Amino acid sequence: MTMAAVELNCVTKSFGDVQVIKGVSLAIRKGEFVSLLGPSGCGKTTLLRMIAGLEKVTTGSIIIGGTNSTRLPPERRDIAMVFQSYALLPHLTVRENVMFPLRMRRLGRKDEQQRRVDEVLEMVQLGHLANRRPRELSGGQQQRVAVARAVVSRPQVLLLDEPLSNLDARLRESMQEELIQLHRQTGLTTVFVTHDQEEALSLSDRVVLLNEGRIEQEGAPTDLYSAPATPFSASFMGSSNLLDVQIEAAKGAPCATLAPGSALPLEPGCAAAGPATITFRQEDVQLLPADAEEGILATVETRLFLGSRIRYVITAGAHRFRCLASPGHSFAAGQAIRVRIPPGRIRVIGRTLA
Amino acid sequence: MASHREDWAIAAPGLLLLLLAFLVPVGSILALGVRTEGGEFTPAYVIRFLTEPYYLGISWRTIKLSVVITLVCALVGFPFAYIMARVGPRLRLWLVILITLPLMTSVVVRTFGWMVLLGRGGLVPDIMRSLGLVRRNYTLMHTEVAIVVGMVQILFPFMVLSILGVILRMDPRLEEAARVMGCTFLQSVRRVVLPVATPGIVAGSLLVFTLSASYFITPSLLGGARLPVLAGSIYETATRTQDWPFAAAQSLILFTAVLLLLFPYIRLTRKAGG
Numbered sequence: 115m116t117m118a119a120v121e122l123n124c125v126t127k128s129f130g131d132v133q134v135i136k137g138v139s140l141a142i143r144k145g146e147f148v149s150l151l152g153p154s155g156c157g158k159t160t161l162l163r164m165i166a167g168l169e170k171v172t173t174g175s176i177i178i179g180g181t182n183s184t185r186l187p188p189e190r191r192d193i194a195m196v197f198q199s200y201a202l203l204p205h206l207t208v209r210e211n212v213m214f215p216l217r218m219r220r221l222g223r224k225d226e227q228q229r230r231v232d233e234v235l236e237m238v239q240l241g242h243l244a245n246r247r248p249r250e251l252s253g254g255q256q257q258r259v260a261v262a263r264a265v266v267s268r269p270q271v272l273l274l275d276e277p278l279s280n281l282d283a284r285l286r287e288s289m290q291e292e293l294i295q296l297h298r299q300t301g302l303t304t305v306f307v308t309h310d311q312e313e314a315l316s317l318s319d320r321v322v323l324l325n326e327g328r329i330e331q332e333g334a335p336t337d338l339y340s341a342p343a344t345p346f347s348a349s350f351m352g353s354s355n356l357l358d359v360q361i362e363a364a365k366g367a368p369c370a371t372l373a374p375g376s377a378l379p380l381e382p383g384c385a386a387a388g389p390a391t392i393t394f395r396q397e398d399v400q401l402l403p404a405d406a407e408e409g410i411l412a413t414v415e416t417r418l419f420l421g422s423r424i425r426y427v428i429t430a431g432a433h434r435f436r437c438l439a440s441p442g443h444s445f446a447a448g449q450a451i452r453v454r455i456p457p458g459r460i461r462v463i464g465r466t467l468a
Numbered sequence: 469m470a471s472h473r474e475d476w477a478i479a480a481p482g483l484l485l486l487l488l489a490f491l492v493p494v495g496s497i498l499a500l501g502v503r504t505e506g507g508e509f510t511p512a513y514v515i516r517f518l519t520e521p522y523y524l525g526i527s528w529r530t531i532k533l534s535v536v537i538t539l540v541c542a543l544v545g546f547p548f549a550y551i552m553a554r555v556g557p558r559l560r561l562w563l564v565i566l567i568t569l570p571l572m573t574s575v576v577v578r579t580f581g582w583m584v585l586l587g588r589g590g591l592v593p594d595i596m597r598s599l600g601l602v603r604r605n606y607t608l609m610h611t612e613v614a615i616v617v618g619m620v621q622i623l624f625p626f627m628v629l630s631i632l633g634v635i636l637r638m639d640p641r642l643e644e645a646a647r648v649m650g651c652t653f654l655q656s657v658r659r660v661v662l663p664v665a666t667p668g669i670v671a672g673s674l675l676v677f678t679l680s681a682s683y684f685i686t687p688s689l690l691g692g693a694r695l696p697v698l699a700g701s702i703y704e705t706a707t708r709t710q711d712w713p714f715a716a717a718q719s720l721i722l723f724t725a726v727l728l729l730l731f732p733y734i735r736l737t738r739k740a741g742g
């Protein structure tokens with residue numbers, strides 16, 4: 115059995131009477147990059163802070179590097195954390211900030227510490243700003259100092275709480291690339307909190323989707339993206355459509371009936387007849403002219419030009435869904451069209467609860 | 469450039485008021501100290517003050533007491549302000565009320581209170597006697613300790629409130645970051661909170677020092693005639709001997725000393741302000 119770098123066993127957390135983490139078990143392998151993804155308020159930060167020791171665990175246990183750390187204070191855990199607000203010490207220079215964990219944890223001799231700090235500052239390309247104070251840096255530079263300060267002590271686990279959310283879109287993309295690079299160089303076990311599914315999908319080895327204090331689904335990014343297991347996963351993984359339909363298994367191949375006379379064909383044997391929820395991705399919806407041979411009749415409700423793509427909101431009977439199309443063919447708002455979705459791209463994700 | 473002129477325009481009414489209500493009266497009093505009756509310049513009063521051992525003794529006591537009072541306020545005020553900043557907002561409100569409430573009663577009344585507590589047969593000597601620390605008939609009245617105790621009580625809120633303001637503005641994540649980087653709780657207070665709160669401590673110390681150097685009611689009542697301080701001496705000179713020019717000269721010296729203290733302070737805050 116290989117030892118996990120971090121292991122959460124049935125961890126719960128209550129603030130007063132309110133339970134915000136409702137039993138989370140998770141094993142993170144050494145060197146793995148795991149994202150905690152979920153909507154605002156689902157408990158991502160709370161979970162991360164419990165791993166860091168900044169929040170007491172109500173029940174359950176947390177094991178870091180084989181040591182039961184459930185009751186250890188933060189300074190006795192071998193971790194490092196990047197805060198959303200960076201939390202750089204304002205009275206220290208960049209170099210002193212990066213040196214701080216080495217000094218406090220008494221890691222290595224003074225000259226070794228110096229060398230390591232220089233090394234890490236080079237890695238994040240901040241060598242030339244080493245003697246500035248945090249307030250004399252841009253947001254992106256501060257962010258890099260925070261990352262440098264976290265990796266310098268080579269902790270068992272690196273925790274990041276939405277470290278990129280204060281950056282503008284372009285900077286965020288380049289920082290994402292740098293983080294991947296950094297993870298490859300250092301091989302640190304990383305737990306990354308975000309509410310941005312694209313960020314989670316592009317950065318991580320594994321995505322853990324949280325919903326109201328529970329793990330909704332976990333898996334490799336491609337699995338989560340292409341095979342959401344629940345309606346929540348499907349809708350949260352973004353750009354997915356969810357429709358409550360009636361499955362009819364007439365004449366062999368089943369189909370999903372949106373309205374009388376308008377049914378989407380499904381793959382044979384994928385669901386039994388009855389009410390159900392289907393999901394399909396925006397980019398899998400194909401729009402055809404109204405006089406086409408196949409597809410169901412629908413109407414364009416709105417049309418949004420996004421640059422590389424066009425987003426349509428389509429109505430078919432009482433149903434609405436979104437479609438992401440390349441700008442090649444164009445339909446106007448209000449226009450009648452036909453819609454086709456490849457049967458293999460539609461997933462039936464259980465009975466509707468309603 | 470234009471913005472500079474606008475700054476001045478905005479500040480002008482305030483500056484004018486300051487000029488009329490503060491600088492003119494204070495200036496004319498201070499001028500009294502360096503002028504003969506005929507209106508010519510003379511350093512005679514200042515020289516008299518600086519050469520008489522009695523007045524030098526008073527100055528030394530004033531400085532010594534002010535330093536001790538400031539130190540006690542800072543040493544007790546910092547942990548107190550830190551605790552106030554870290555408790556919930558309700559309890560904090562109550563604590564703020566608790567420490568500012570004394571400000572709403574007259575200083576004279578509070579000082580009389582201390583006289584009762586510290587005097588012969590008062591609560592404090594009684595307790596000390598029952599602990600076997602002192603003999604009967606022991607009194608704390610007319611000692612420098614009494615002055616320090618009375619003054620600390622009066623000036624404590626100024627110190628606490630100016631430190632509290634800085635700590636409340638500080639990002640609480642800084643302490644958590646320090647903990648995650650290997651600091652124990654006390655180390656995080658010492659290495660993060662203390663440096664970040666320094667401007668507040670300096671501002672509070674300045675307030676407490678200048679106020680205690682220029683207070684006279686409490687030191688006079690608690691210290692008595694044998695332990696005069698500069699402000700008390702100014703008051704005595706002006707009211708009892710009615711030697712106005714000499715009282716003005718003493719004020720000038722107190723004023724200058726406080727001003728001299730301000731310059732390093734401005735330097736310090738400018739450095740802290742980056």
Ligand SMILES: Nc1ncnc2c1ncn2[C@@H]1O[C@H](COP(=O)(O)OP(=O)(O)OP(=O)(O)O)[C@@H](O)[C@H]1O
Nearest residue numbers: 129134152153154155156157158159160161308309
């Ligand atoms: N100190 C606290 N006291 C009481 N409730 C808290 C406390 N901290 C968090 N909560 C509650 O716990 C829940 C989870 O909060 P948490 O900060 O972990 O969410 P999150 O997933 O990080 O959200 P976001 O994406 O907005 O940062 C929320 O409902 C929040 O109101």
Ligand SMILES: [Mg+2]
Nearest residue numbers: 158159160275
């Ligand atoms: Mg959060």
